[in-house]
Amino acid sequence: xxxxxxxxxxxxxxxxxxxPVPSFAAVxxxxxxxxxxxxxxxxxxxxxDNRHWPNNSGVVLVERDAGSAPFQYLMLRLxxxxxxxxKRRLQNIExxxxxPVSIKTLNSDAAACQxxxxxxxxxxxxxxxxxxxxxxxxxxxxxxxxxxPSEEGYRLK
Amino acid sequence: xxSRALLNSxxxxxxxxxxxxxxAQAGSDDEIIQKLLDRVNALERQVAALQQTxxxxxxxxxxxxxxxxxxxxxxxxxxxxxxxxxxPTVDVPDTNAAQPDAxxxxxxxxxxxxxxxxxxDGVTKKFELGEIDLFGxxxxxxxxxxxxxLVFETDNQQLVAQVPVNIERLLLQYRGSDxxxxxxxxxxxxxxxxxxxxxxxAWLQTAISRPKMFTFEDDGGFLPLHAVGVSVNGxxxxxxxxxxxxxxxxxxxxxxxxxxxxSDISFNRASNLAIYSQPxxxxxxxxxxxxxxxxxxxxxxxxxxxxxxxxxxxxxxxRVEFLNEGxxxxxxxxxxxxxxxxxxxxQIAYRLAPSWRPYARVEYLNVYGVGPVDAETRxxxxxxxxxxxxxxxxxxxxxxxxxxxGRETDYLRPSFISAAAQLAFTF
Numbered sequence: 001x002x003x004x005x006x007x008x009x010x011x012x013x014x015x016x017x018x019x020p021v022p023s024f025a026a027v028x029x030x031x032x033x034x035x036x037x038x039x040x041x042x043x044x045x046x047x048x049d050n051r052h053w054p055n056n057s058g059v060v061l062v063e064r065d066a067g068s069a070p071f072q073y074l075m076l077r078l079x080x081x082x083x084x085x086x087k088r089r090l091q092n093i094e095x096x097x098x099x100p101v102s103i104k105t106l107n108s109d110a111a112a113c114q115x116x117x118x119x120x121x122x123x124x125x126x127x128x129x130x131x132x133x134x135x136x137x138x139x140x141x142x143x144x145x146x147x148x149p150s151e152e153g154y155r156l157k
Numbered sequence: 158x159x160s161r162a163l164l165n166s167x168x169x170x171x172x173x174x175x176x177x178x179x180x181a182q183a184g185s186d187d188e189i190i191q192k193l194l195d196r197v198n199a200l201e202r203q204v205a206a207l208q209q210t211x212x213x214x215x216x217x218x219x220x221x222x223x224x225x226x227x228x229x230x231x232x233x234x235x236x237x238x239x240x241x242x243x244x245p246t247v248d249v250p251d252t253n254a255a256q257p258d259a260x261x262x263x264x265x266x267x268x269x270x271x272x273x274x275x276x277x278d279g280v281t282k283k284f285e286l287g288e289i290d291l292f293g294x295x296x297x298x299x300x301x302x303x304x305x306x307l308v309f310e311t312d313n314q315q316l317v318a319q320v321p322v323n324i325e326r327l328l329l330q331y332r333g334s335d336x337x338x339x340x341x342x343x344x345x346x347x348x349x350x351x352x353x354x355x356x357x358x359a360w361l362q363t364a365i366s367r368p369k370m371f372t373f374e375d376d377g378g379f380l381p382l383h384a385v386g387v388s389v390n391g392x393x394x395x396x397x398x399x400x401x402x403x404x405x406x407x408x409x410x411x412x413x414x415x416x417x418x419x420s421d422i423s424f425n426r427a428s429n430l431a432i433y434s435q436p437x438x439x440x441x442x443x444x445x446x447x448x449x450x451x452x453x454x455x456x457x458x459x460x461x462x463x464x465x466x467x468x469x470x471x472x473x474x475x476r477v478e479f480l481n482e483g484x485x486x487x488x489x490x491x492x493x494x495x496x497x498x499x500x501x502x503x504q505i506a507y508r509l510a511p512s513w514r515p516y517a518r519v520e521y522l523n524v525y526g527v528g529p530v531d532a533e534t535r536x537x538x539x540x541x542x543x544x545x546x547x548x549x550x551x552x553x554x555x556x557x558x559x560x561x562x563g564r565e566t567d568y569l570r571p572s573f574i575s576a577a578a579q580l581a582f583t584f
Contacts, residue, residue: 043440052335080475082511084554091266091583092361095292096353097304097340099332100264 023128024073024156025149026142027113029120036143039155045123047079048093048101053121060102062112062124070109070125078125078156110135125156265293268358270581272365276573286311287579290325290357302330304340308357310375323375325357325383333391340388343410347390347403347431348449349467349482352382359581363478365561366577368502369520369543370484374422379486379498379538380465381451384427385410397438403431403447412454424463427451433469441474453488455537461491461530478506478516494528498538512551519544524568535568542566556582 026042028034034053037045044050051059064070066083075081081089094100104122106112109130116122116139123142128149130136147154270287289309296302306325328342345356351371355362372378386407393400405428412423433445446468453463464487472479481503489495500522508514520543524535547561559579566572 040437040440044437047440049435049440056334082508082551084512084551084557085508087554088361092354094264094266094294095356095358095361097326097328097330100294 022069022073022157023149023154024070024125025128025131026123026125026144026156027116027131027136027139028123028142029116030138030140031120032140034142035140036146039145042142042144043078046074046125048090051099051101057121058099058102060104060119060122062104062106062115062122064109064112064124064126065105065107068107069127070112073156074125109133113139262296263293264295265291266358266583267291268360268581268583270359270579272577272579275576287359287581288357292358300332302332304328304330306357321375336391336394338390340390341386343383343385344388344405344407346381346384346405346427346429346449347388348380348382348429348447348465349484350443350445350469350471351480351482352380356382358583359579360555360557360583363506363514363516363549364504364518364545364547365559365579366545366563368482368504368518369540369565370482370500370502370522377537379534381409381424381427381449381453381463383410384408384424386427393432395434397436399435399437401433401435403429405429408451422455424451424453425460441472441477443469443471443473445469455533459493461488461493463488476508478504478514480504484522488534489526489528489530491530494526494530496524496526496531496534498522498524498534506549513548514550515546515548517544517546539567539569540565541568555584556580 026037032053033055041050045059046061053059063074075083075086079086090101090103104115106115109126110133112124112126113130113133113136116124117135126136131141131149141148144155145153149156268290271284272287273284275282288311291307291309292305294302294304305327308323308325310321310323324343326343326345328340328344331339331341333339345352347353349371351368355367359365370378370380371382372380374380374382384405384407386405388403388405388407390401390403393402407427408425409423409427412425427449428451429447429449431445431447433443435443447466449465449467451463452460454460464485466485467482469480469482471481481501483501484498486498486500487495488497500520502518502520504516504518506514506516520540522538522541524538525531526534543563543565545561545563547559549557549559551557557580559577559581561577561579563575563577564572565575
């Protein structure tokens with residue numbers, strides 16, 4: 001059984017990797033003292049495993065609508081899951097008696113940025129191209145593993 | 158027994174002393190955030206109301222011919238929310254496209270299933286309505302939450318007018334901080350992993366059937382999965398090891414209330430300590446151990462020591478679901494003898510395509526001992542090995558269909574093959 005597990009975990013993703021994938025950015029409120037996140041910690045936030053910032057404030061996840069590029073990136077590339085499994089995972093957290101994961105689903109990157117601007121503990125994943133939008137200028141772009149979207153080796157691509 | 162209880166109490170005091178200075182930090186920030194979220198939601202509602210008013214004014218000024226091309230733009234809020242159409246022109250959070258906020262005060266989920274079963278118990282073939290699980294939480298204050306879970310067990314009733322209603326959980330939860338939380342009321346015991354992750358709700362679990370060792374008490378299960386009392390839990394400062402504890406004390410719901418009945422399966426003086434780790438460097442991995450002890454009373458006026466030790470090694474991440482649990486159950490030492498049960502199950506599931514997840518499970522249990530306790534335990538826990546394989550197909554984000562085959566070997570009857578199909582959904 002363990003050998004089967006090792007093979008399955010090592011198996012490559014069956015997703016379509018040949019499609020060009022745009023770059024994405026994790027944005028938070030300007031006052032958020034977190035400026036740099038480890039890639040692993042970013043996943044932990046969106047998987048619902050970690051529901052608090054280091055200053056103990058509750059995390060509010062801002063997600064895009066199901067058809068959007070940021071949502072597809074979050075599901076297929078970042079979390080390697082499906083919307084159904086993701087829903088099951090989040091409901092399971094609540095079902096176990098833990099504090100529910102706070103999620104806000106919005107229909108544009110500008111709306112996501114504006115929500116982050118209004119809610120200090122929110123975090124959103126938006127397309128890097130959207131960072132030039134007026135609504136996204138007042139928010140803080142997080143470094144991931146020490147790198148900004150424009151830098152070589154940035155992982156949210 | 159007493160020494161184990163003292164040990165558990167000592168561990169609780171140690172945990173409390175470590176966590177106490179950290180309690181005060183929590184709450185104020187969450188309260189501010191919740192107020193901000195409430196404020197944002199209120200503003201969004203105002204914007205939606207204004208938009209709706211504006212739309213109605215425009216509609217009254219337009220002719221029917223002019224309205225036709227505008228219809229997709231002013232679709233009913235429910236329709237837009239379901240289709241989740243992106244609208245790049247919207248620069249403010251559009252409530253029409255926003256899903257219900259999971260952090261709102263009242264959360265409700267329901268789970269139901271319908272099944273076809275062939276020889277699941279070795280004899281019957283039938284369609285059946287499964288169970289309806291109603292789960293709700295209400296945040297009473299930044300620190301207090303009420304949790305209730307009701308189950309209509311439609312699969313066991315003899316008369317359709319007599320559907321049993323089980324209060325699976327009824328809890329007042331105190332959420333102090335990451336390090337100290339308390340649940341008071343009717344809780345599910347933190348014995349092992351499966352029962353805490355998938356107590357009820359067929360949609361939540363991958364397989365149709367539960368591991369046999371986690372059979373519900375009222376269906377003949379031998380593990381105490383429910384209790385009434387106090388459960389405290391939280392994190393243990395441990396860095397990337399990310400340790401958690403659960404400490405419980407309680408009794409069965411019917412303890413002391415069925416005096417005089419011949420059949421009086423109950424327990425008292427139940428204590429349980431569970432420690433588990435969710436290493437930060439290996440997301441999805443959970444390794445834990447639990448130690449449960451009580452005075453078990455299978456018949457009125459007779460009580461024996463019962464101890465349940467469980468270990469689990471679970472990996473649920475991405476495409477993989479790999480569940481492993483080991484069990485050691487001891488009943489006795491009493492003049493009527495003693496019995497020991499040693500068992501495990503191992504379940505693996507792997508998502509092959511976006512919505513297909515085949516799975517397989519192996520279960521084994523060996524019971525041995527002396528005296529009447531041993532004989533009764535074999536009668537009470539008749540199965541020895543169970544092999545299960547199946548597939549889950551998610552039709553939508555909320556509906557799954559599952560097919561399953563199983564082969565069970567028992568002490569008291571010939572082995573048999575079972576089959577089942579299930580349509581499980583949440584709403």
